Amino acid sequence: MCKILIFGGTTEGRLLAEFCHENQVGAWVSVATGYGKRMLLESPFLRIHDTPMDAKEMEVFIRENEISLVLDATHPYAAEVSRNILHACTASGTKRLRILRESLKGSSGGEHVVWVDSMKEAIRFLNQNTGNVLATTGSKELECYTTMEGWEERVYARVLPAVSVLTACEQMGFKGNRIIGMQGPFSEELNRAMIRQYDIRFLVTKEAGHAGGFLEKLQAAASCEITTVVIGRPINEEGVGLEEAKEILISRKPAKTSSCKGAIYLIGTGMGGLEQMTVKALKTLQNCQVVFGAERILHDMGDLSPDVLKLPYYLSKDILPWLNEHGDYKRIAVLFSGDAGFYSGAEKMAAALLEEPYCELYETEILPGISSVSYLCARLKTGWENVRLISLHGREWDLLKELKSNQRIFALLDKRNSVSALCSLLEENGYEDARLSVGERLSYEDERITRGTPGTLKNQRFDILSVVLIER
Known part of the structure; x- marks a missing residue:
C-alpha cells in the first residue's frame, strides 16, 4: 500500500x-x-x-x-x-x-564569488557594476531583473524550453535573442561557451548544491574570470540527508512472508456465461474476492456474490497498478473469453505476473475454458484434431499458404478480415468450391451458424467477430 x-x-x-x-x-x-x-x-x-x-x-x-x-x-x-x-x-x-540538499557555502569562493542573501540584494550589486548578466535563477525570479538599469541590453535569461516559460519571458519584455531556452544539466564546458558567446561578466545563481549544477557554474565562471553572484538559501532548515531518507524508507518496507502470498487465476470463461465454464473454473471464481474482465464478460457472469468486487479491466497496464494499491486482496480472478490458451490475453498477463514483484506476491494459475473452435466443431458434429488453427483477428497471416498444406482451417475474423473479404480471396484464388461454416455469437441466445460456399456467403452480413471453419 x-x-x-x-x-x-x-x-x-x-x-x-x-x-x-x-x-x-x-x-x-x-x-x-x-x-x-x-x-x-x-x-x-x-x-x-x-x-x-x-x-x-x-x-x-x-x-x-x-x-x-x-x-x-x-x-x-x-x-x-x-x-x-x-x-x-x-x-x-x-x-x-x-x-x-548539502550546502556548498564555504566550500567554494575566492575573489570571483559574491554571496548575497536575496534577489533584491543581487540586483543592487548588479546596478553598481557594468557588464552583461547570465541569469540562471529560474523563470520565477526573472521579473526582478527588469528593475535593473538597462536590463533589456544586459540580461540573458537561461530558462526551461517550455512554451509557458518562453511566453512568460516575452510578456516580461525579454527579447528573443536574450532568452536561452535549454534543459540542463549543464557541464562546465557548456557554461564556459555561453559565457564567452554572450560576453557575460556576471553569472547569477542560487546555491542549489551538487544536484543543481552549482559547482559547474562556479568553475566555469572562475575559468573565464568573471564574477558569480550567489543567492544564499532563504532559510536554515532541519531535516535529513538523502542517504538517511533512503534508510528510513527501507525501515518502513513490510517484511515478506510466505504465508501472505495470494493467488491470481486467469480463467477462460468459455463462449459466454456461467454455463460454458468448467466446474473447477466456476468454483474458483465464486471463491474470489476480486474479479477483473471486460464489461461484456462481467455482465455475462451475472451476480456472483454481493461481496465480490467486479472491475472492468483486462489489460496488465490497468490491473497491475491496482494490485500494487490493494495488497490485502488475496484471491483474484482475471476473466478471458473462450479458452485462456487460444489466442487469449491470458498469455501476456501470465508473463507480466512472472516478473518481480508479482511472482513473489502471488501464485498464478490458468484455468482453461471452452474455445470457439471446440464449440463450433461440436455444433457441427465434427472433430477438430486435424484442423489448422489460425487467427486473422488483428493479425497478419498467409491464408493461401495455409490452404495449400491444410485440408481444414479454423480462423478468428475481425472487421478487416471479414467473411466477405475471406470469400472474395477464396474465389479469386481458385477455392470457389470450399465449404465454409461461419459461427456468430456462439453459445448466446441469438447464436447463428451459416454454411455455404464463398459465392453464396460473400454478400451476406455477418457479425464482425465471427469465426469460420474452412474445408478445402
Whole structure:
C-alpha cells in the first residue's frame, strides 16, 4: 500500500522515487508539472500526482490516501511550498521529513564569488557594476531583473524550453535573442561557451548544491574570470540527508512472508456465461474476492456474490497498478473469453505476473475454458484434431499458404478480415468450391451458424467477430 508521499520535482525527489522502485517500496510522488512527471520512471510501485496543491489540498490528499510519512524533497528555494507541506502535515497529524540538499557555502569562493542573501540584494550589486548578466535563477525570479538599469541590453535569461516559460519571458519584455531556452544539466564546458558567446561578466545563481549544477557554474565562471553572484538559501532548515531518507524508507518496507502470498487465476470463461465454464473454473471464481474482465464478460457472469468486487479491466497496464494499491486482496480472478490458451490475453498477463514483484506476491494459475473452435466443431458434429488453427483477428497471416498444406482451417475474423473479404480471396484464388461454416455469437441466445460456399456467403452480413471453419 502507498502510505508514503514524496514531494519532488527535484533531483532528490527523482532519486528517492527510483530508490522506492528498486527496493519495491510503494509511494506517491507529487510533482507540480507534466515535465516533472516525465522525469520519473514508470513503476508498479509509484503513483504520480502531477498538479500543484495548496496547503488545504495537500491536507485533503494526505487524509484521503491515508499517508503516514511525507518526504519534502522540494527545491531548497521553494520556501512557500515547504511551508504548505509543513502546515498540511501538522493539520493531518502526519510525520514529515525535510530532505536537505548539502550546502556548498564555504566550500567554494575566492575573489570571483559574491554571496548575497536575496534577489533584491543581487540586483543592487548588479546596478553598481557594468557588464552583461547570465541569469540562471529560474523563470520565477526573472521579473526582478527588469528593475535593473538597462536590463533589456544586459540580461540573458537561461530558462526551461517550455512554451509557458518562453511566453512568460516575452510578456516580461525579454527579447528573443536574450532568452536561452535549454534543459540542463549543464557541464562546465557548456557554461564556459555561453559565457564567452554572450560576453557575460556576471553569472547569477542560487546555491542549489551538487544536484543543481552549482559547482559547474562556479568553475566555469572562475575559468573565464568573471564574477558569480550567489543567492544564499532563504532559510536554515532541519531535516535529513538523502542517504538517511533512503534508510528510513527501507525501515518502513513490510517484511515478506510466505504465508501472505495470494493467488491470481486467469480463467477462460468459455463462449459466454456461467454455463460454458468448467466446474473447477466456476468454483474458483465464486471463491474470489476480486474479479477483473471486460464489461461484456462481467455482465455475462451475472451476480456472483454481493461481496465480490467486479472491475472492468483486462489489460496488465490497468490491473497491475491496482494490485500494487490493494495488497490485502488475496484471491483474484482475471476473466478471458473462450479458452485462456487460444489466442487469449491470458498469455501476456501470465508473463507480466512472472516478473518481480508479482511472482513473489502471488501464485498464478490458468484455468482453461471452452474455445470457439471446440464449440463450433461440436455444433457441427465434427472433430477438430486435424484442423489448422489460425487467427486473422488483428493479425497478419498467409491464408493461401495455409490452404495449400491444410485440408481444414479454423480462423478468428475481425472487421478487416471479414467473411466477405475471406470469400472474395477464396474465389479469386481458385477455392470457389470450399465449404465454409461461419459461427456468430456462439453459445448466446441469438447464436447463428451459416454454411455455404464463398459465392453464396460473400454478400451476406455477418457479425464482425465471427469465426469460420474452412474445408478445402
